[in-house]
Structures are given as structure tokens and as C-alpha cells.
Amino acid sequence: MTEDPYTSARHKMVAEQLVERGITDPSVIQALSTIPRHLFVPEAVRAQAYDDGPLPIGENQTISQPYIVALMTQLLGLEGFETVLEVGTGSGYQTAILGKLARQVFSIELYEPLAQQATRILHELGYENLVIMTGDGSRGLLAHGPFDAIIITAAAPRVPQILLEQLADGGRLVAPVGGAEGQVLERWTRRDARRGDHFKCEKMIPVAFVPLRGKHGWQEKDWKM
Ligand code: SAH
Numbered sequence: 073m074t075e076d077p078y079t080s081a082r083h084k085m086v087a088e089q090l091v092e093r094g095i096t097d098p099s100v101i102q103a104l105s106t107i108p109r110h111l112f113v114p115e116a117v118r119a120q121a122y123d124d125g126p127l128p129i130g131e132n133q134t135i136s137q138p139y140i141v142a143l144m145t146q147l148l149g150l151e152g153f154e155t156v157l158e159v160g161t162g163s164g165y166q167t168a169i170l171g172k173l174a175r176q177v178f179s180i181e182l183y184e185p186l187a188q189q190a191t192r193i194l195h196e197l198g199y200e201n202l203v204i205m206t207g208d209g210s211r212g213l214l215a216h217g218p219f220d221a222i223i224i225t226a227a228a229p230r231v232p233q234i235l236l237e238q239l240a241d242g243g244r245l246v247a248p249v250g251g252a253e254g255q256v257l258e259r260w261t262r263r264d265a266r267r268g269d270h271f272k273c274e275k276m277i278p279v280a281f282v283p284l285r286g287k288h289g290w291q292e293k294d295w296k297m
Contacts, residue, residue: 078110081122085109089124090142097146103172104142109135111193112163131183133282135163136225140257140279144223147246147259147276150174154220157238159209160284164190166225171199178216180209182285208286212238219243227255227281232288236260236271248281251290252297255279 086105095101110121113135117127126134136144145166150156150173161167161181167190170177179202181187187206194202205213210232212222217238224235224247231247239245239262248255257276264270283290 076108076110078108078122082109085122085124085138089139093139095139095142095146097149099150099152099173100142100146100169103145103169104138107165107168107172108197109138109165111197112165112168112190129163129186130189131186133162133183133186135165136281141166141169143276144225144246144257145169145173147257148221148223148244150221155216155218155240156221156223157209157213157217157219157235158223158225159212159235160225161187161190161204162225164194164204166223167202167204168194168197168199170223171202174221175201177202178213178219179204180207180213182206182208210235210284210286210288214238221245222247224248224284225281226284226289227251228284228288229290229294231258231260231273234288236262248279252283252295255281 110118113121113127126137129135154174156170156174156177158179161179167179184206187204191204212235218240219238220240220243222245227248243262245260247258249258257279259274261272283295
């Protein structure tokens with residue numbers, strides 16, 4: 073998987089966009105060094121696959137900037153044994169990274185064509201610990217929780233309580249929170265789930281994502297550019 077025409081572009085991306093900006097988790101660096109990001113973007117933008125920004129993937133959606141993917145993954149603190157929920161499969165690139173770093177990943181995508189395309193490429197790459205579903209991920213996935221980590225890859229008005237409740241004790245949730253004018257990346261950690269809940273919230277950096285839709289997401293009329 074390492075020797076493809078984009079290998080040097082990928083290593084340059086890792087050095088200049090991730091390591092220089094403070095990404096330190098070796099497993100995150102390893103994952104982004106090997107996963108072929110160019111296969112997750114449409115052919116028309118393939119030459120820009122390793123550029124320092126998001127790219128269009130169809131259905132008005134985007135694949136996130138490499139640095140943001142790396143940072144969000146690092147904030148989840150995965151060690152390899154976790155069950156993870158991803159809300160917003162999109163291209164499936166973040167899903168692939170989670171698949172490398174965790175035991176089992178469930179990912180939900182609202183738009184069927186994106187879910188199908190992501191399923192196809194992830195299957196071709198040989199992943200066997202990923203389950204991609206079509207539906208409204210803002211409600212979570214009660215049947216498969218609790219989750220050691222949850223990642224929302226679209227902007228939420230606030231972190232849905234129903235998702236916090238699907239975190240395991242000690243679990244982490246990372247999400248961009250805010251509206252069309254911009255969001256802040258938040259990390260929530262659940263503590264002492266048995267003895268009365270405590271959720272710690274840390275605010276990280278400003279970010280810009282497409283809106284989370286669905287029951288606990290943004291309604292069309294409230295997402296104003
Ligand atoms: N991690 C993806 C990000 C894609 S953008 C990547 O890097 O490719 C966010 C995605 O969230 C979009 O594909 C959008 O369709 C999806 N989305 C928005 N609201 C959703 C919801 N309620 N449930 C599931 N997916 C949702």
C-alpha cells in the first residue's frame with residue numbers, strides 16, 4: 073500500500089502539514105502516511121488530494137483537511153481496542169484511519185451515494201472492521217454502543233445529549249460545534265458513568281465544517297452563510 077504515485081506527496085503532507093504543526097501521536101502519523109487519500113477523492117481533484125485543505129466529494133460535501141483529520145483522530149486517543157462511532161462518513165477517509173487505529177468502527181452517512189462510494193473503496197482496500205450505514209447519525213447508534221470514542225465530522229449546533237449518553241465510561245467525543253460563521257472543535261470526556269455522570273468539555277481550535285443535518289443537526293433555514 074505504500075508505493076504508489078502519490079507516496080512522496082503523502083510523506084510531504086505528513087511532514088509539513090501534520091508534524092510541523094504539532095501532531096505527535098505515532099499511530100496517527102503512521103495511518104496518514106500509508107492510507108491512500110487520493111483514492112477517496114473524485115478523479116477531477118485527485119492531483120490536489122494531498123493539498124492543505126478540504127476538497128469537494130459530491131452531494132455538496134467535502135473531505136476534511138488532512139491536518140483536521142489528524143488532529144481529531146489524535147484527540148480521540150485511540151489505542152487499538154476501541155469501538156468507535158463516526159457520524160458523517162463522507163468520503164470514508166476518516167473512517168479508514170479509524171479502522172487502522174481501533175478494533176471496530178461504525179460509521180453513519182446521511183447520503184446514500186456517499187455511503188455506497190465509501191463502502192466500495194474501503195472494501196477494495198481490504199478493511200474488515202468497518203460497518204457503514206445510511207441514516208441520521210445525529211441520533212447515534214444505540215444498538216451498537218456504548219462507544220469508547222465518537223467523532224462527528226459535521227458542524228453541530230451543540231453536541232447532542234443522546235450521543236454523549238452513548239459514550240462508555242472514560243469515552244471521548246470530538247466534534248465541531250457552531251454555525252455557518254464557524255465552529256470550535258470540542259472534546260468531551262465521560263467520567264464515572266456509574267456514580268453519576270460527569271462530562272468534561274475542552275475547547276480546542278476554530279474550524280469550518282459542512283452542517284450536521286438530521287434530528288439533532290442544523291435545519292436548512294437556520295444554517296445561514
Ligand atoms: N469525514 C468525512 C467528512 C465528510 S463531511 C471526510 O473526511 O470525508 C461531513 C459528512 O457528514 C457529509 O458527508 C454529510 O453528508 C454527513 N452528514 C451530515 N449530517 C449527517 C447526519 N445527520 N448523519 C450522518 N451523516 C451526516
